[in-house]
Amino acid sequence: MSPPALHKNRLFVGTFVHSKSLNQLDYLHDAAVAVDTSGKIVAIEPQCGDQGKAVEMMCSKLGWEAAEVQVRTCKEGQFFFPGFIDTHIHAPQYPNAGIFGSSTLLDWLNKYTFPMEASMAALPRARRVYGQVVRRTLSHGTTAAAYYATIDVAATNLLADLCLAAGQRAFVGRVCMDRLAPDYYVDEGGPDAVMARTRETIDHMRRIDPAGDIVAPILTPRFAPACTPETMAALGDLAKKDDLRVQTHISENVGEIALVRELFPDATDYTSVYDGFGLLTPPHRARPRPLIHQRGAKVAHCPCSNSALTSGECRVRWLLDRGIDVGLGTDVSGGYSPSVLEAARLACLVSRHMSMPYNAQGDSLRAPAAIPDAERERAKLSVEEVLHLATRGGATVLGLEHKVGGFQVGMEWDAQLIGLNMVNDDDNDSAETETEKNSGGGGVDALANAVSDDGNVDIFGWETWDERIAKWVYNGDDRNTKMVWVKGRLVHQRLPSSSSSS
């Protein structure tokens, strides 16, 4: 049931932008990337001119028949970019995106999160919500995601089915939580029952995608306080035996850390609780200890929930300085947005807030910190860096760094076509011409100017490529993601824009 091979070899022509290193983007102009029917990149030609020349050059190099190749060429101002990778998203919480009240982590779980997650046991509801999550995240350019589902087996399997059908790479985890959970939403029957249910979802995913190319299971103990030691030990054994990935939460909140200390009085710290059960494997969320690095575990930084839930700010530079791999997560719905681009933008902003120990008056709520200016300055993440986290960083966190995250021969074509709004020279010519129309019910007396619906990134034409990318990161949205491919297959396409008038 794996996705079928593509019908044709494909050639992409135009501008390609991807991360070369943490703080550098690579721009290929007039370039061509050839993708075979298995979805793999088989050739990249950096300077081959227009579409005609690109087809000729690639076909002669690869022995392809020109008539049999599907070609996609960028329009002016468009570029190909690697698909985004969401290293942490709770699919069942999607309907709560943006709803926080004034709560912080632990009461937010009880008030908003657990009731919504429990309700996914009704499959029509799960289908409606999960279907929308997958559509939305694809439309934002998310080609791979690490999903938390719920404790429910059938709904978790449904999420895997939907990801596979939509062609989105997904690690899907049934949530394990067999203590300190509300009565109406608890993994019942003891550790054996918990593990049996977990295995049911693993078996299902291996049945529908035996190679695990698109959909694969991931073990998902919710977080240490919500799992019995027996369950965590059994999950650790299974992770080792079946070479499975593990995802969980760690140190998001002062209250949570205190709770863990109480529940695991013998553990040195929070990280070592997971390590003691053999659960310290990629990927991991939030604030780590060096032990995470020793074990090769990775971190999903979720800046939107850092800001919204007021749990704390992740010290990304500190992690990177220690060689710990970091990706970005939307953390829906602790994070309010399903967009990895929004997470990238917020990663820039959160790092800037971290760098402000006191305000200009010196009488901030924050005490002036005794941190040298240069170190605070270093905390800031650049546009290039957050885009690295959103692509190659995320790929590394999910253990996919040899497959996706950049454009290289041997990697797979997980990509998005980005288009920005080109402001025409004559857009403004009609601005002073007022037209009052009497169109009955409601009436339209607006001006006749068209505002294109190519989104909010206005390109006047004089911007450098670096500036275009910065404008995209700061004002871009799903309207700029014109097409999305996973493993060579087109999985999302935005139809030509409608316009509006003002």
Add this chain to the structure above:
Amino acid sequence: MSPPALHKNRLFVGTFVHSKSLNQLDYLHDAAVAVDTSGKIVAIEPQCGDQGKAVEMMCSKLGWEAAEVQVRTCKEGQFFFPGFIDTHIHAPQYPNAGIFGSSTLLDWLNKYTFPMEASMAALPRARRVYGQVVRRTLSHGTTAAAYYATIDVAATNLLADLCLAAGQRAFVGRVCMDRLAPDYYVDEGGPDAVMARTRETIDHMRRIDPAGDIVAPILTPRFAPACTPETMAALGDLAKKDDLRVQTHISENVGEIALVRELFPDATDYTSVYDGFGLLTPPHRARPRPLIHQRGAKVAHCPCSNSALTSGECRVRWLLDRGIDVGLGTDVSGGYSPSVLEAARLACLVSRHMSMPYNAQGDSLRAPAAIPDAERERAKLSVEEVLHLATRGGATVLGLEHKVGGFQVGMEWDAQLIGLNMVNDDDNDSAETETEKNSGGGGVDALANAVSDDGNVDIFGWETWDERIAKWVYNGDDRNTKMVWVKGRLVHQRLPSSSSSS
């Protein structure tokens, strides 16, 4: 040349949401608002049922002829909301939105801002940029804005023309800067010449809109370091003589404050510099001293630039506690977005960052602050509060609080129609049906699911109204602003959405 009166009386029917107080929204359902041909709200009926009943009730109450009334009724999930007020935006900087490099305030001015502002002296360029700013801000629901233009008279007048033609309420200020400015962008000829140019723009605006209903001048000394004492004194005299509004910048940055101390060694502090020249009148930006309150000056909080330029975080609660009026500004392009909704969202987030003195590990870049938890908790702004700042707060800052910002009889109809995306029950039915089309060039093998282009706020139908509003604040964008009116006149309309497939 003021906008002509409307042809017909208007009736708006459905749900109306506006600020009742700082932390409370008022919801009127099945309500009707009657707007006369002068654009004024003449009646509000809170519970009048459907469109037919509303028309009947209002016409009988007001003596209107039903056939002569234009009626606009909300669709399901839509609501009317007051127009947003942008209390601080630099129109000429718009093309730089999102471009910061790694700079902070003073070098950002020299590297990006001054060259762009200077280039507006070329009128075709100014027309192109200003036209786009006005279109964009209207499309985001900005019904009133306090614009900084440039030092150029003709371009400043052009901006006023464009606002008037588009029907956007605007205070337009020619920027005064006659010292410490770059050679290529300085107000030359001494204070008399500076004032003469300023008066030229004032005269122009009074000519094109004698009543100042839509477009009016505002005195705009850039900031204290950039104006000679003579110019500031002359501006202060003119403000008093002609009862003009003044806008400027204050205390955005530690370096700037040091510079002011050097330039004005006799002044007690930065605020008293402006006060000494008679310039402390509404509105003012950034971090104030109680003197601002004594003089009745107001503050434009610009959270996007707080975050992006890393200048500091505005203590909004501190200001509000002291009775100082606060509105929101986009501060394009120190702020990256022309959207007041984005500013409202960021105001929530910035206030949350202010409330985090150290992270969960206790080893943040910020030293732990000796501030009690309750006080830090109070720093957080709620959804209701930031919407108040975006409407009534902004109206007060601009001195328009009796005209706009809410729905009340006697106020003018400056409003937006907001529509959120209603997720259908059957949206997901086609999710497992794969359709591969071979459409030649590029090829489409996407799934046939429609993603509506009503934006990213997905409403499943079970949300409370408070939750809908929170979802709008956190994930809304210009796609949710379906229509915009100023003084009763429709100034922006979004055409029915196109869709996309995934």
